[in-house]
Amino acid sequence: MSEFGFNTLSVHAGAQPDPATGARATPIYQTTAYVFEDADHAAALFNLQVFGNIYSRIMNPTNAVLEERVAALEGGRAALAVSSGHAAQLIAFHPLMNPGDEFVAARHLYGGSITQFKHSFAKFDWHVKWADTQNPDSFKAQITEKTKAVYIESIANPGGVISDIEAIAAIAHSAGVPLIVDNTMASPYLIRPFEWGADIVVHSATKFLGGHGNSMAGVVVDGGRFDWGNGKFPTLSEPCPSYHGMKIWETFGDMAYAIACRVLSLRDLGPALSPTNAFLILTGCETLPLRMQRHCDNALAVAKWLKEHPKVAWVNYAGLEGDASYGLHRTYCPKGAGSIFTFGVKGGYEAGKAMVNNVKLFSHLANIGDTRSLIIHPASTTHRQLEPEQRAAAGAGDDVVRLSIGIENVEDIVADLDQALNA
Numbered sequence: 250m251s252e253f254g255f256n257t258l259s260v261h262a263g264a265q266p267d268p269a270t271g272a273r274a275t276p277i278y279q280t281t282a283y284v285f286e287d288a289d290h291a292a293a294l295f296n297l298q299v300f301g302n303i304y305s306r307i308m309n310p311t312n313a314v315l316e317e318r319v320a321a322l323e324g325g326r327a328a329l330a331v332s333s334g335h336a337a338q339l340i341a342f343h344p345l346m347n348p349g350d351e352f353v354a355a356r357h358l359y360g361g362s363i364t365q366f367k368h369s370f371a372k373f374d375w376h377v378k379w380a381d382t383q384n385p386d387s388f389k390a391q392i393t394e395k396t397k398a399v400y401i402e403s404i405a406n407p408g409g410v411i412s413d414i415e416a417i418a419a420i421a422h423s424a425g426v427p428l429i430v431d432n433t434m435a436s437p438y439l440i441r442p443f444e445w446g447a448d449i450v451v452h453s454a455t456k457f458l459g460g461h462g463n464s465m466a467g468v469v470v471d472g473g474r475f476d477w478g479n480g481k482f483p484t485l486s487e488p489c490p491s492y493h494g495m496k497i498w499e500t501f502g503d504m505a506y507a508i509a510c511r512v513l514s515l516r517d518l519g520p521a522l523s524p525t526n527a528f529l530i531l532t533g534c535e536t537l538p539l540r541m542q543r544h545c546d547n548a549l550a551v552a553k554w555l556k557e558h559p560k561v562a563w564v565n566y567a568g569l570e571g572d573a574s575y576g577l578h579r580t581y582c583p584k585g586a587g588s589i590f591t592f593g594v595k596g597g598y599e600a601g602k603a604m605v606n607n608v609k610l611f612s613h614l615a616n617i618g619d620t621r622s623l624i625i626h627p628a629s630t631t632h633r634q635l636e637p638e639q640r641a642a643a644g645a646g647d648d649v650v651r652l653s654i655g656i657e658n659v660e661d662i663v664a665d666l667d668q669a670l671n672a
């Protein structure tokens with residue numbers, strides 16, 4: 250389908266009228282397992298000699314449509330849908346890492362990702378080293394013999410900092426490791442990381458892909474271009490003990506990584522996506538381009554308005570001329586700089602908390618990428634578990650308020666912020 254434009258792919262990629270019933274919308278295949286044709290067919294499926302459905306922990310026809318849709322939107326080779334964005338991150342690293350291995354990650358990340366990498370991954374003996382998002386050379390300085398990946402967000406949560414994907418990809422490749430990009434905040438409508446050299450894309454589909462704040466999901470997308478045969482990735486290149494010594498890279502070529510994520514990592518770690526949630530995310534994907542453009546246009550108008558407000562100390566939005574990320578915004582995502590950004594209220598921690606207590610149209614909650622406008626004070630919530638210096642480094646200092654601008658009328662969004670700031 251890749252000859253079609255982005256809007257068309259958003260509606261159609263991966264889907265066809267249901268062969269059994271003619272249903273035009275993708276059915277929710279709410280089933281755990283699938284009947285085998287006969288014993289030989291069953292054996293061939295289990296040996297990965299033929300593709301087909303076995304058990305919904307590993308594959309499901311509704312989820313498969315979502316996987317194909319997101320792979321098409323990202324311009325990737327293949328994708329795997331899982332139960333949450335965090336599950337996607339775990340699954341994405343699992344085929345790459347062995348005990349004692351390291352990866353380098355940008356400091357500007359979703360707060361939950363910082364905690365996952367630093368604490369939970371350390372229990373697997375996987376170790377994160379931090380680099381400065383805005384200084385690509387700082388990634389190089391953290392790479393060692395044990396490094397197996399570099400990890401960044403395309404547009405970084407919460408501050409909306411834009412990463413120089415092309416420069417960081419070049420550094421990862423010169424060390425023989427893949428670049429993983431969390432593309433949640435941009436969505437493929439704004440940035441397609443594979444076009445800039447990324448090797449793996451992960452999503453919290455909970456956010457813009459689903460777009461309506463009603464279901465959790467995650468996606469791992471394989472760009473299909475990385476050379477897994479350089480000796481650093483034995484799970485992909487060496488005989489696989491749980492498949493009678495099959496070599497995954499040799500057998501599956503440019504889909505090897507996506508297959509490994511599915512038939513090893515998802516099979517054994519288990520965060521399978523409910524087909525009902527896959528259906529809801531898929532429905533969201535159909536309007537992704539329309540929603541994303543409105544999100545971005547509203548966010549720019551709100552950021553410009555806040556910048557002039559007497560009670561506002563500063564606004565960080567890559568779409569504003571003069572912002573540190575403005576140049577990268579023009580290069581990487583000229584259609585818009587996303588809908589999530591931060592600003593500082595004069596009066597620090599208490600003023601930030603008061604602001605979130607006074608909004609009416611905005612919802613005070615821990616999510617982004619909903620049709621509704623959302624607000625949060627990261628220092629007292631999403632980034633609360635971090636040390637104060639880590640919080641500041643992640644763009645979540647005491648006076649910071651984060652907005653996720655929805656698709657309502659922009660004058661209503663502005664009026665609500667105005668009354669909350671003046672209350």
Ligand SMILES: *Cc1c(COP(=O)(O)O)cnc(C)c1O
Binds near residue numbers: 359402406
């Ligand atoms: C929300 C989010 C995640 C985690 O995704 P869940 O679906 O909540 O598990 C990861 N990265 C970013 C950028 C996010 O916004």
